[in-house]
Amino acid sequence: MSLRSFILTVFALLCMAVLPAHSASRIKDIVDFEGIRDNQLIGYGLVVGLNGTGDSLNSAPFTKQSLQSMLERMGVNISGTNLNTKNVAAVIVTATLPPFAVQGSRIDATISxxxxxxxxxxxxxxxxxxxxxxxxxxxxxxxxxxxxxxxAEGDAATVTQGVPTSGRIANGAVVERELSFQLASMTTLRLSLRNPDLTTARRIAQTINDLIGQPVAEPLNPTGIRLTLPKHFNGNMVDLITDIEQLNVEPDLPAKIVIDETTGIIVMGQEVRVSTVAIAQGNLTVTVSETPQISQPNAFANGQTAAAPRSNVDVNTDTEKKLALLQGSVPLRDLVSGLNALGVGPRDMISILQAIKAAGALQAEIEVM
Incomplete structure (x- = not known):
């Protein structure tokens, strides 16, 4: 075993013993490395061979023009011809070019x-x-x-399952041009946090420096960390990235509450705290029922049946709802338990959280989606 492998093994065991397993994450799972990224591709093309389910050439002039241009490039002269085929469709083709894809490799293509x-x-x-x-x-x-x-279409009904106007071609695109990016020859590299945070950036830099034994990592801002290749490092930038991406770091999470008012979903971070506050949630129920009464005329009388409207309105207030006291600086578990004790639903809870924030008792950021 080499000296560097021995140091990596000992440091990994120390990290496993010190950091809690449930809260630590690998560096490769919380950062993006500069230059290692996907690139989006797009193109316009024609699909042929459809069984009468293609574009109407009169309604889609771009399909007609594309078909004419394609046939003319193949030596077929159709000038002045009235095209009326339904077996051709114009499509948009998209694909994702993965990092370091070489010429001749294949990628998937999506057709719409x-x-x-x-x-x-x-x-x-x-x-x-x-x-x-x-x-x-x-x-x-x-x-x-x-x-x-x-x-599936019949004379009187049509059944559609899924989206038949979109599909894929597995390995249907061949890479013809490579992106020039020499990762191994780089001497400096930036790491970008997927969730920007100053504390997390500093922890990552300290963990890397403890492993290498030199100040090779420097936090620049909440998002970026600059990584410098040591002068006497036995390897290149790829070797350095391979050594550090498996290190465990405990990310620091901000106190944030995310609310989706459309679906009533509430997500709270573990750092959310509430100062001492009393909460009361009213439960007013108004019930309106209609019981119309029918009035019938006497036998052989010259009259008509009439309906007399009768409305019953009942107002019920739950007097058992009392103030619930949340003690100062309670953790997330106690906050959820206190709100659940009020018997409120998700939508009422959204209003309560916003009211606590307006009162200045909520030490967290509320983000409404």
């Missing part, structure tokens, strides 16, 4: 109908260049489309 095509089932995508944000072509897509839905 652009016109009024009813389904892409059975279709084949023609050769489609996929471009990046810089306008350069990085991949070429082509092949039969696999869709996850279908449409």
């Amino acid at each position: 109908a652009l016109g009024d095509a009813g389904s892409l089932q059975g279709g084949t995508l023609m050769v489609t260049p996929l471009m990046g944000a810089d306008g350069e072509t990085y991949a070429i897509a082509q092949g039969p489309i696999a869709i996850g839905g279908f449409t």
Whole structure:
């Protein structure tokens, strides 16, 4: 065993003994490394071979123009011809170029109908260049489309399951252009926290420096950490990243409450605290019921049946609801227990949390989605 491997093993055992297993995370799970990223690709193409479920050429002029251009490039002259096919559809093709993808490797492609095509089932995508944000072509897509839905149509009913106007081609795009990024030859690299926090950035830098034994990591801001390759390090930047990405660090979480008023979902961080406050939640129930009475005329009388409206309104106030006292600086568990003791639902709890915040008794940030 080499000296560096022995140091890594001892340091990993110390981290496991000191840090709680339930709260520590690996560095690779909480940061992004500079340059190691995906790139989005997009292209415009044609799908052929559809069984009458393609675009209406009169309603989708771009499909007609694309079809004419494709046939003319293949030496077919259709000038002045009235095209009326329903077996062609214009589509948008998207793909994700993974980091360090080499020329000749294959990636998945997603196809989505652009016109009024009813389904892409059975279709084949023609050769489609996929471009990046810089306008350069990085991949070429082509092949039969696999869709996850279908449409069955009869004389009086139509059944549609899933989305038949969108599909995928597994390994349907070939990478033609590589992104030049030499990670191994870099001497400095930035680490970006996925959840920016000053304390977490400092903890990561300290953990890395303790492992290497030199100040090679420096926190720059809540998001970034600069990593410098040591002069006498036995390896390159890839070796250094491999050594540090498995280290465990305990992220520091801000006191935050996230509220989704549409669905009534409430998520609270463990650092949420509430000062001493008394809460009362009223429960007013108003019930309105209609019991119309029917009035019938006497036998052989010259009259009509009439309905007389009768409305009953009942107002009920739950007098058993009393003030609930939350002691000062209570943790999250006691806060949830105190709110549940009031017997309130999620939507009433949202109003209560906002009222506590307005009273200045909630030491947390409320984010409404």
